[in-house]
Amino acid sequence: MPFNHNIKLAENALDLKTIVQKPIREGFGVGLIEAADADPNVVGLCADLTESTKMDAFAKKYPERFVEIGVAEQNLAAVASGMAAIGKVPFISSYAMFSPGRNWEQIRTTICYNNQHVIIAGSHAGVSVGPDGATHQAIEDIAITRVIANMTVIAPCDVHEARKATVEAASYKGPIYIRLAREKTPVFTTPETPFEVGKAYRVWNSASGAADVAIIACGSLVHNAILAAAELEKEGIGAIVLNNHTIKPMDEETILMAAKEAGAVVTVEEHQVMGGMGSAVAEVLARQYPAPMEFIGVQNRFGESGEPSELIEKFGMHPLAIVDAAHKVVQRKKE
Numbered sequence: 001m002p003f004n005h006n007i008k009l010a011e012n013a014l015d016l017k018t019i020v021q022k023p024i025r026e027g028f029g030v031g032l033i034e035a036a037d038a039d040p041n042v043v044g045l046c047a048d049l050t051e052s053t054k055m056d057a058f059a060k061k062y063p064e065r066f067v068e069i070g071v072a073e074q075n076l077a078a079v080a081s082g083m084a085a086i087g088k089v090p091f092i093s094s095y096a097m098f099s100p101g102r103n104w105e106q107i108r109t110t111i112c113y114n115n116q117h118v119i120i121a122g123s124h125a126g127v128s129v130g131p132d133g134a135t136h137q138a139i140e141d142i143a144i145t146r147v148i149a150n151m152t153v154i155a156p157c158d159v160h161e162a163r164k165a166t167v168e169a170a171s172y173k174g175p176i177y178i179r180l181a182r183e184k185t186p187v188f189t190t191p192e193t194p195f196e197v198g199k200a201y202r203v204w205n206s207a208s209g210a211a212d213v214a215i216i217a218c219g220s221l222v223h224n225a226i227l228a229a230a231e232l233e234k235e236g237i238g239a240i241v242l243n244n245h246t247i248k249p250m251d252e253e254t255i256l257m258a259a260k261e262a263g264a265v266v267t268v269e270e271h272q273v274m275g276g277m278g279s280a281v282a283e284v285l286a287r288q289y290p291a292p293m294e295f296i297g298v299q300n301r302f303g304e305s306g307e308p309s310e311l312i313e314k315f316g317m318h319p320l321a322i323v324d325a326a327h328k329v330v331q332r333k334k335e
Contacts, residue, residue: 002207002233013188013223014230021169021184023284024220025123027162028180029054032091032160034163035170036062042170045069047076053093053123053180067310073099077106084116096122096138098146100177112148112175116162119169120145124182125155126270127298127315128220137303143275145177146201146248153248154197155179155269155277158187161245164195172197181270183308185220200251202258204229206238211334213326214258217268218247218277221296221317225268228322235252237330238262247277253283259285264292264329268322270312273297292332294325 003009012018025332036042036058045067059066069076071096080090092099100107100120111118125138146153152174156162162180169176194201204226204305206212213232217225222243229239244251259265265285267278273295285291298315312318 008192020187022159022195024162025180027159031163031166032058045092047094055093073103076104077103078110081110081116082117091119093121096125112150115150119176123180125179127303127311128183130308133305134302141191154178155219160189181220186223200244200254204241211238211262213264215263216242221268227319263331266325268295268296292329
């Protein structure tokens with residue numbers, strides 16, 4: 001299989017029957033304890049959702065470094081900013097719909113305007129939250145965070161990458177938003193797979209070496225992008241798949257290299273297509289290398305209740321939808 005073997009993905013990454021599935025948010029919980037073990041200044045603050053956001057293990061191990069703010073997300077951001085100002089490294093967690101959703105202005109003014117090193121963990125992002133429905137499905141959070149000056153935005157692709165992102169965020173500088181999914185998703189990276197904030201990784205190459213389309217994905221849908229690339233391979237269409245986990249600052253060099261090599265681009269994200277990762281990619285290409293593009297994501301509508309897999313299919317973010325989008329851009333490239 002044309003995986004990029006240099007980045008050490010799971011051997012069964014294409015086998016949905018045997019691949020392990022875990023919630024991405026679990027990686028945040030594990031990574032937070034690892035970061036706290038290494039740095040006594042790491043503290044945790046939560047808005048009454050410690051179990052759901054997987055901050056509960058940190059609270060049990062380091063009760064003297066944990067603050068339960070309660071259902072007061074604006075205070076969550078403001079208190080964390082103050083703690084960062086005196087040298088602490090605060091991680092704050094809630095559902096993404098509430099943080100950064102409900103407390104966006106406090107994040108903007110108290111954290112980002114002051115360029116404080118606060119890590120915002122937004123859990124339950126995307127429509128795959130499932131039965132909780134539209135009110136709890138954050139599908140605008142990439143847009144509202146990446147637009148704020150000084151903010152770094154990361155959407156890990158699986159539980160291992162979430163752990164690495166959390167650990168690295170503790171020593172990174174400035175405000176950081178980490179986007180986390182609720183539902184179990186395929187664990188297709190490994191502990192040895194490299195991760196660096198601001199660096200996109202090529203996880204799939206065309207077997208022939210000739211690329212017809214570059215599929216640029218983030219978050220849990222990177223695995224669907226890989227499955228789509230495997231289907232395209234069967235049709236004789238060569239694909240590149242990039243795991244573009246850092247939406248801001250984006251790895252423009254890698255994005256441009258893939259776009260120039262393939263000449264056509266499909267972006268894939270569990271988020272509104274307007275203002276999201278795909279928009280950020282389009283901004284890069286519009287300035288430096290315009291190319292035919294298709295955008296996989298939520299198309300200007302709200303989420304709804306349902307099983308996560310059903311919603312991913314209904315909203316057109318499943319592998320065959322990515323394949324169809326690839327067909328469109330490859331055809332446009334020929335015209």
